[in-house]
Amino acid sequence: MTQHKIEISGVSKWFRRNGEEIAAMRETNLSIEAGRFVSIIGPSGCGKSTLFNIIAGLMPPSTGKVLADGENIIGKTGYVGYMLQKDMLLPWRTILDNIILGMEVRGVPYQEAVRRALPLMEKYGLKGFDKHYPKELSGGMRQRAALLRTLLYDRDIILLDEPFGALDAQTRLTMQNWLLQIWQDFGKTVLFVTHDIDEAIYLSDDIYVFSSRPGRIKSKITVTMDRPRKTEDMTSPAFMELKHHLMDLLSAGHEEEPISS
Numbered sequence: 001m002t003q004h005k006i007e008i009s010g011v012s013k014w015f016r017r018n019g020e021e022i023a024a025m026r027e028t029n030l031s032i033e034a035g036r037f038v039s040i041i042g043p044s045g046c047g048k049s050t051l052f053n054i055i056a057g058l059m060p061p062s063t064g065k066v067l068a069d070g071e072n073i074i075g076k077t078g079y080v081g082y083m084l085q086k087d088m089l090l091p092w093r094t095i096l097d098n099i100i101l102g103m104e105v106r107g108v109p110y111q112e113a114v115r116r117a118l119p120l121m122e123k124y125g126l127k128g129f130d131k132h133y134p135k136e137l138s139g140g141m142r143q144r145a146a147l148l149r150t151l152l153y154d155r156d157i158i159l160l161d162e163p164f165g166a167l168d169a170q171t172r173l174t175m176q177n178w179l180l181q182i183w184q185d186f187g188k189t190v191l192f193v194t195h196d197i198d199e200a201i202y203l204s205d206d207i208y209v210f211s212s213r214p215g216r217i218k219s220k221i222t223v224t225m226d227r228p229r230k231t232e233d234m235t236s237p238a239f240m241e242l243k244h245h246l247m248d249l250l251s252a253g254h255e256e257e258p259i260s261s
């Protein structure tokens, strides 16, 4: 079963640490429409990964609901594809065997999985690397492999938690264009976490700005720049205007918020 739209309503999260309740995320409502590229940007510790873990069904929220096409998916894994900053490739498996892992988990027979994976590897920059091991690849190549694995898990919604955070600036630009190409080709709905304002603007249709912990949505910004976007767009006046706006929003929220218990 595929899911197109995710609605998050009234979701909040507290953790109990040393007998004390710590608020990680205040009540959050957001709706992710099919096919959109949506980014979340905010300071470290504002609850972005917590929100992703809740959407992915890996962690229950303290309050609220997560609906996928109207069905409550709290505590249910497998409704969305999820990729972390760290590529999480298994070092003892070849790149091909890593890429087909998601399909394997879903019960696709090995030969069929290989038949689906190889053309994508060829098209998306991993041609000839099927028998290599992760340690033989650059950081950017490993992220390509991890993302192809997430894509082949074949969910309509994919969560990407700072996938390019550890890459150098040049590789990051290449990977951003690569991701936009994939997003266009596959028509997935993407929810993307980043710390990087340029990256958020360049990639997104919508940007949610989170406050510092306990996180809450401070603003939603819609990026109307034409697609396909090009690297040069990052220096256009429209881009700069949005960037200043986001910088203001982020710096305004940087004073420490009191921790409610």
Ligand code: ADP
Pocket: 015, 016, 017, 022, 023, 024, 043, 044, 045, 046, 047, 048, 049, 050, 051, 213
């Ligand atoms: P982000 O991804 O935005 O950096 P996280 O979602 O990882 O933020 O964390 C949000 C807040 O919740 C942080 O202050 C973090 O210390 C706290 N937190 C996260 N996981 C736990 C946990 N398992 N136990 C206690 N506190 C946690």
